[in-house]
Amino acid sequence: MTERERHVPVLLQDAIRYLNVRPGGTYVDATLGLAGHSTAIARQLGPRGKLIAFDRDPDAMAIARKRLDDLREVLGPAMPEVVLHDVEFSQAEKLLEAESLDGLLADFGVSSLQFDEAHRGFSFQADGPLDMRMNPRVGMSAEQVVNQVDEKELADLIYEFGEERRSRRIARAIVRARPITTTAQLAKVISAAAPIMKSDRSRHALHPATRTFQALRIYVNAELSEIEALLDAAPRLLKPGGRLVVISFHSLEDRRAKDSLREGARQGIYEVLTRKPVTAEAEETDRNPRSRSAKLRAAEKKKAGRFS
Known part of the structure; x- marks a missing residue:
């Protein structure tokens, strides 16, 4: 697979639409990967915006950092501030201020880089x-x-x-x-x-x-405990009106996302924006077969609050 093909993120347009990226806002890409979603967010933020991204994979971080540097060359003074953290996204609450985010995106799938490199041992x-x-x-x-x-x-x-x-x-x-x-x-x-x-x-x-x-x-x-930690922290990190967008690829991930959003809605913290999960259209699945199992769920924070 070429570098260009690796850079095709799943459900990109849907993710950006539900994230509701506003110029000058502060947004987190919790799963930077090869920066497909991050570059799309950065293009819309403008010079007053801030993009914060997490990834624990050093190989992915090196590629993503270069992609964002290349984008800086293209956007020039219109490039937002970019802060990269090479740690697990479960550390987000320790590194970010409460109610500081306009949006948080997490794509829980394994990156193409990990699957496609035989020495990483992810695939048979x-x-x-x-x-x-x-x-x-x-x-x-x-x-x-x-x-x-x-x-x-x-x-x-x-x-x-x-x-x-x-x-x-x-x-x-x-x-x-x-x-x-x-x-x-x-x-x-x-x-x-x-x-x-x-x-x-x-x-x-x-x-x-x-x-x-x-x-x-x-x-x-420890993927499921990582996901649970991020979903638990999200309502404390988001500003009122901030958006949470999560993309899952199997039932164990999706179940946790669905239950978290449902519980947040029950407590009056979230308004769930996706009554049913958003899935890829035929055109995308033909172009990227891995998108077939992707499910996107989104919610907007209604007020300050904390899960009980």
Whole structure:
């Protein structure tokens, strides 16, 4: 995949529309990635605006920083102030002032850079080391989890984070096949233990390893607790009238976003702007197949408040 193709963000126009970017405002892109959404926000902010972005992936941060520097060359004095934080977005509340944001955007999907680079170990489409860490500088790798976690805990995390019904069978096979060091080796073990059923064999059937790889990635990166921390902090960080826009890619993410917005509405903190999640049109899914599973939800803060 070329750099240009990597720079196509999911649901870009919808995200910018629901974020309601106003010149001179202060906006956060909690998931900078390759700066696709951030560059679109920056173009609308003007010189009095401020863009704050978070990403814990050093490779993505380096590319995004260059893209924003290139945009500065294009916009010149019309470029807003840009502040980049190379930490987890769960740290936002420690780094930002209360009720300081006009908008907060979070795209919870794994970036194309992570999926497409075999050495990052996120995908079974190309063989590489089992890593899966969004920040490869810290934490346990997927290889350590696969080879060190006991069978019951491994089965439980595959079931919980991958919603994989055959988790016990897969965990048993993984433990018997240890040591496992590459994505291809792990995918082969899973495929042998839990092959696609005849009734499921179709053009759109998931690869047998899909859910297990998802589970390992979520576990390694503590993705759900990160999301919960950001959603919990959002109403305290947003100004009255500020917008929260979140894009999720699987049910575990979307459920948390939906429940958070619904609870905020129940407490009178949010007005939910998306009765149903916004999804990609056919033109976008044809151009970017990864957008097929994307769901966007948005809310506007009605008043100062705090979740009970």
